[in-house]
Amino acid sequence: MKDEVRQALDRQQTVDITTIGRRTGQPRRIETWRYTAAGRYWLTGSPGARDWYANLVAHPEFTLHLDGMDVPARARLVTDPEERARIFGAIVPGLTWADSLESWIAGSPLAEIEID
Template structure:
């Protein structure tokens, strides 16, 4: 089993993760807890509609640390802005969340980032 396979298995078991981004203004590490989602066979970070500092930090520096229970990984964020791709991913994620509201509200106001493991 490759390291990437092990990481994917760990991510499949762990929805709550921590990430560390670099502050876009301060240059200091910023660690927070968030949920990862799986859609289209890939892993994503997003959140309910609203502004997110972590997203702005990743826009400035897409390299971040993904903290899993047994390892810390340097990974890369791919910010998803294409409307069609956002719709495909949110149409898979949002309906599974009983508290989420509408797909349309997430399309209009939620960040979407693919976690690039390789």
């Protein structure tokens, strides 16, 4: 990963991503939050269904918008219960507004941001 991309990811917790709609095939840009855990970058949200996640399930390639850069990225969807527990165990305790860790493990989307 280029240093300028890593530095932008380190600075920006709120990021825009453009996914490809699972039904329409059209680009969909939204604002979401980026988290850091285990030295890697993640997209997640509070428990519940998310259109952006459903789009990544259908089309894992997306664009990450950082500091004026449009960065091609790929989502690695995390479904393994042990990995989900480990990653959410690093993210959720730092969120003062979050529901229980168990609810995040059971019901939150989780995708690693992969950039070449």
